[in-house]
Amino acid sequence: MRNIWIIWRKELNSYFVSPIAYLLLTMFAVIFGFFFWNALGYFVLIGMEEQMRGQAFPMNLNEQVIRPLLSNASVIGLFFIPMITMRLFAEEKRTGTIELLATSPIRDVEIILGKWLAALTLYASMLLFTALNFAFLFKYGNPDWKPLAIGYLGLLLQAGGLLAIGTFISTLTKNQIIAGAATFGVCLLLWVLEWASGYETASWAQVLAYMSVITHFESFAKGVLDSKDAIFYLTVIFLGLFFTTRSMESLRWRS
Amino acid sequence: MITVKDLTKRYARNTAVDHISFDVQKGQIVGFLGPNGAGKTTTMRMLTCFLPPTSGAAIVAGFDVLEQPLEVKKRIGYLPETPPLYPEMETAEYLAFVGRLKGLRGADLSKQVDYVCERCAVADVKNKLLGKLSKGYRQRVGLAQAIIHNPDVLILDEPTAGLDPKQINETRDLIKSLAGDHTIILSTHILPEVEQTCEQVIIINKGKLVATDSVHNLQNRARGAESVLLEIAGRNGDLDRTVVERRLAQVAGVSRAQFKTSHGNRNVFEVESQKGFVRGDLARAVVEAGWDLNELKPAAMSLEEIFLQLTGAEAQSPAPELVGKGAQ
Numbered sequence: 001m002r003n004i005w006i007i008w009r010k011e012l013n014s015y016f017v018s019p020i021a022y023l024l025l026t027m028f029a030v031i032f033g034f035f036f037w038n039a040l041g042y043f044v045l046i047g048m049e050e051q052m053r054g055q056a057f058p059m060n061l062n063e064q065v066i067r068p069l070l071s072n073a074s075v076i077g078l079f080f081i082p083m084i085t086m087r088l089f090a091e092e093k094r095t096g097t098i099e100l101l102a103t104s105p106i107r108d109v110e111i112i113l114g115k116w117l118a119a120l121t122l123y124a125s126m127l128l129f130t131a132l133n134f135a136f137l138f139k140y141g142n143p144d145w146k147p148l149a150i151g152y153l154g155l156l157l158q159a160g161g162l163l164a165i166g167t168f169i170s171t172l173t174k175n176q177i178i179a180g181a182a183t184f185g186v187c188l189l190l191w192v193l194e195w196a197s198g199y200e201t202a203s204w205a206q207v208l209a210y211m212s213v214i215t216h217f218e219s220f221a222k223g224v225l226d227s228k229d230a231i232f233y234l235t236v237i238f239l240g241l242f243f244t245t246r247s248m249e250s251l252r253w254r255s
Numbered sequence: 256m257i258t259v260k261d262l263t264k265r266y267a268r269n270t271a272v273d274h275i276s277f278d279v280q281k282g283q284i285v286g287f288l289g290p291n292g293a294g295k296t297t298t299m300r301m302l303t304c305f306l307p308p309t310s311g312a313a314i315v316a317g318f319d320v321l322e323q324p325l326e327v328k329k330r331i332g333y334l335p336e337t338p339p340l341y342p343e344m345e346t347a348e349y350l351a352f353v354g355r356l357k358g359l360r361g362a363d364l365s366k367q368v369d370y371v372c373e374r375c376a377v378a379d380v381k382n383k384l385l386g387k388l389s390k391g392y393r394q395r396v397g398l399a400q401a402i403i404h405n406p407d408v409l410i411l412d413e414p415t416a417g418l419d420p421k422q423i424n425e426t427r428d429l430i431k432s433l434a435g436d437h438t439i440i441l442s443t444h445i446l447p448e449v450e451q452t453c454e455q456v457i458i459i460n461k462g463k464l465v466a467t468d469s470v471h472n473l474q475n476r477a478r479g480a481e482s483v484l485l486e487i488a489g490r491n492g493d494l495d496r497t498v499v500e501r502r503l504a505q506v507a508g509v510s511r512a513q514f515k516t517s518h519g520n521r522n523v524f525e526v527e528s529q530k531g532f533v534r535g536d537l538a539r540a541v542v543e544a545g546w547d548l549n550e551l552k553p554a555a556m557s558l559e560e561i562f563l564q565l566t567g568a569e570a571q572s573p574a575p576e577l578v579g580k581g582a583q
Contacts, residue, residue, distance in 0.1 A: 006355045031494075086347045100339035100400070103303040104356040105328040252306055 003106045005116025008033070011088070015122050020087075024080055024122070029129040035072045036133040039065050062223065066134065070151040070221040072212065073130055077123070077159050078187045084122055085166025086180035088115045088249075092172040098251075102190035108248045112241055116160075116167050123159045127152060147223020154220020157233035158213055162187055166239025171247040190214075256281045256408060256438040258303065261311035264297050271297040272313065273462040279455070281407075284434045286453035286470075287442035288562065293461040295442040296336060299410050300574060302440070303333045316407045329358065332406040332437070336413050338397025342386025346377055346396055350403055357404035367403050375399040391422035398429065402437070409433065411441040415448060427452050429506055446562055458562060482527045483534055486550035487541055488520050494546065499524060506540050508533045521549060 015021040043065050045249050049056045092098040101111050131152075165175070166183040173179050194212035196205040209215055216229040257279040264272040272294040279285050289295050300306040302315055304324040313320045316330035341349060350368045359367055372378040375395045380388060385396065394414065403410055414430060415423045430452055433439060445450060449456055450470055458465040466473065489501060496514045503512035503526055511527045526537060534551060541548045 003356070006352070010352055014341065014343050052344070067509060095342075096335055096337045097339040099300075099305055099333070099335045100353065101356070103328055103331070103333045104303050104353075104359060105325050106356055107325070 001227050003110040004117065005105075007101075007111055008118045011115050011118030012121055013117065015084075020083070021122060021125075025126055025129065026158050027240060028076065028080060028126040029132075031076055031136070031217060032069075032073060032130050032132060035069060035076075035131075039072075057113060061137055061141045062147050065137065065233050066143060066148055066151065066224075067135075067221050069130070070148075070155065071217065073157055074158055074217045074221070075191065077126075077155065078162065078191055078213075079184070081123070081159060081162045081166055081187055082180040082183035084119045085163055085170050085183055086176045087170070088119065088167050089170040090173055090176045090179040093171075093251075094176075101173075102252070112167065112248065115243075116163060116241060119167065120156070120160055120162045123158060123163065127155060131177050144223070150223050151203065151220055152222045154217055154229075154233075155223070157230060157237075158217055161233045161236030161240060162190070164237045164244070166240075168240050169243055169246040171251065187213075256283075256316060257440070258314040259298075259302070259311070260313070261306050262298065262301060262313055263310045264294070264301060264306065265309040270462055272308075272459075275459065275462075275464045276311075277457050277467050279438055279440060281438055282431065282435060283455055284439045284441070284453045285455040285457060286449035287440055287457050287459070288446065288449055289442075289459040289465075290444055293459045295444075295459065295582070296412055298464075299303070299333075299412050299440070299442060301563055303331055303410055304328055305333075305524060316459060324446065326544055329404075330407045332401030332404065332409045334397045334401045334409075334411045334414055336416065338393050338400070340385040340388075340393060340400075342384065342398060344385055345382050346385060346388070347381040349374070349396070350399055353400045354403045367405070370405050371399040374402070376425070391418055391425075394426060395424070395429070398426070399492060400490040405436070409437045409439045411439065413443055414441055415443070415445065423448075423569070482525060482553070483537060484515070484550070484552050485524045485526060485541065485548065486568065487522050487524060487550055490545055495518075496522060499544075499546070499581065502540060502544050503537065506533060506536045508536070 022215075043059070043061070046064075047059055050059070089098070092101065101110075122135035133147060138145070162183075165186055166179075169183045169186065170176075170179040172182075190211065190213045192212070193208045194215050210232075213233075216232045217231050219226040257277075259278070260276050262272060262275045263270065275298060277296075287295050287298070289412050297306065301320065302313055302329050303309045307321060315327045318326040318330070320327050341352075344352065347368055351373060352362060354364045354367055369378075372381055375398050377392060377395050377399055380392055380396075385393070388396065392415075398411070398414065401411065411430070415426050418426060427448065430441065441452070452468060455467070456470055456473055457467045485503070487494065499522070500512045500514060503509060503524060506512075506526075508528045509526055514524050515523045515525045517523065526533070535551070535568055538548055548580060
C-alpha cells in the first residue's frame with residue numbers, strides 16, 4: 001500500500017511540475033465550458049419558445065443539459081486519455097529510470113497501480129472543472145444530484161478502463177509519441193465500434209457494439225447504475241492492468 | 256557476499272552470459288572487466304534482479320535472485336550505466352523518493368538524504384533540478400541514490416563513463432572510500448581504473464569468464480620476470496648503445512638488456528631480470544660507467560596487456576588455469 005502511495009505521489013508530482021497537467025486541465029476546461037455554454041444556451045432558447053407558445057412543456061435540467069453534457073465529457077475524455085498515459089512507462093524506459101524502479105524492493109503491481117491511480121487522479125481533477133460548470137445549475141436551477149453523481153462514477157469507470165489500456169500500451173514502447181498515437185487509435189476504435197449496430201443487426205454487430213466503451217456509458221449518463229455496464233468497465237480496467245503486469249514481466253525476459 | 260554459479264543468460268539468437276561463476280567476499284571492491292558487449296551489464300542486471308537468469312544461480316547478500324528478489328533488492332544499491340534520474344525532480348526530492356522506495360521513512364529518511372548528499376558531494380545542488388545538472392553531478396547523484404539505504408552490496412555499471420579526468424578521480428576516490436562498509440562490484444572497460452580502484456578482478460569476454468584473481472597476482476602471473484626501463488644519457492653527448500647494452504647485461508641477474516627508443520640524447524633501455532629486484536645494481540652500474548641515469552622505472556605489465564593476452568589468446572591459452580584460482 002505504502003509503495004503504491006509513493007509511486008502515486010511521484011507520478012502526480014511529475015504531471016504537475018511539467019506543463020502537461022496544466023495544459024490538459026486548461027484545454028479540457030475550455031472545451032467543456034464551450035459545450036456547457038452551448039447546451040445551456042439551447043436550453044434557455046427552448047424554454048423561451050415554450051413560454052411564447054404558451055405551452056407548459058416539461059423542462060428538465062437533468063435530461064436536457066446534464067445528460068448530453070456527460071456524454072460529451074466522456075467523448076472529450078477519449079481524446080485526452082492518450083496524453084495522460086503515453087509517458088507513464090515509455091518515458092521511464094527511454095531514460096532508464098525503469099531500472100531504478102525494477103531494482104527497488106517494490107512489486108511490479110505496486111508500480112503499475114501507483115501510476116494508473118495517478119493518471120486517474122489527473123483525469124478526476126479535469127472532471128472537477130466540469131463540476132464547476134454544473135455548480136451554476138445548482139445555484140440557479142434545481143437539478144437532481146443523484147443522476148449526476150452516477151454520471152461522474154460512469155466517467156471515472158470509463159476513464160479507468162481506457163487509462164488501463166493506455167498504461168498497457170505505454171509499456172510496449174520507449175517512444176511516447178508511438179504510445180500516445182496507438183492509445184488514441186484504440187480509444188477511437190472503442191468509441192466508433194458502437195456504430196456497427198446502426199445499420200446491422202446480426203450478432204457480430206451486437207458483439208462489436210457491446211465492446212464499445214460508449215454504449216456502456218449511456219446508462220450512467222441517464223443516471224442509472226446498471227451493474228452490467230459497471231462490470232464491463234471493471235473488466236476492462238482489470239484486463240488492462242493485468243496485461244500491463246504481463247508486459248512488464250516480459251520486458252525483463254526480453255530486454 | 257555474492258556467489259554466482261553457472262550463471263547464464265540466453266536470448267533468442269545469442270548467449271550474452273555463458274556459465275559464469277565467481278565469489279565476492281564481504282567488503283571487497285571487485286572490478287568487472289571486459290570489452291564492450293562482453294556481458295558485463297547483463298550480468299549486473301541479473302545480480303540486481305532486473306533480468307532473470309536463463310539458468311544458474313546467484314546468491315546476493317544471502318538471498319537467491321530468483322527465489323527472493325525483494326529481499327535481494329532491499330540489500331543492494333545499483334547504479335546503471337546512465338544514472339536513473341528524473342529530470343523534473345530536485346536532487347534532495349529525488350533522493351528522498353528513492354529512499355522511500357527502498358523503505359526508509361521519517362527521521363531516518365531525512366538523515367540519510369543529508370548523509371549521502373554530504374558523502375557524494377552533492378549538497379550544494381540539493382535544490383537544483385536534476386535535468387540541469389552537469390554530467391559529473393548526475394553521476395554523483397546516481398551514486399548517492401545507490402547508497403541511500405546503506406546497502407550491503409553496491410553494483411556500479413561503468414561509474415566513471417563520460418566524466419572528465421578530474422571527476423573520474425573524484426568518483427574513484429569516492430568509490431574507494433565506500434569500500435569498507437559495502438561490498439562493491441563495478442564494471443568498466445577502462446583498465447587503469449581497475450588497477451587503481453579494485454582489489455579483485457573478474458575478466459569476461461564474449462560472455463565467458465576469462466580470469467578472476469587479485470590485481471597484483473594477475474600482473475605477476477602474466478609476467479614472471481621483472482622488467483625495468485632505464486633512461487640513460489651520455490655525459491658528453493653521445494652514447495654507444497651496444498656498450499650500454501653489454502654493460503647492463505653484465506649486472507647479476509639480468510637476463511636481457513635491450514635498447515628500446517631514443518629521444519635526442521635520451522636513450523631508453525629495457526632490462527629483464529629473472530630473479531626479481533635488480534634495480535639498485537642497475538643504477539650503480541650505470542653511474543659507475545659514467546653515464547647519467549635520468550629515469551629508472553619498473554615496466555610492470557599493465558592490465559591492458561594482460562587483458563589483451565587473456566582475451567586474445569583464449570584458445571591455446573594459460574587462461575583457464577587462472578580461472579577460479581583467485582578470490583581465496
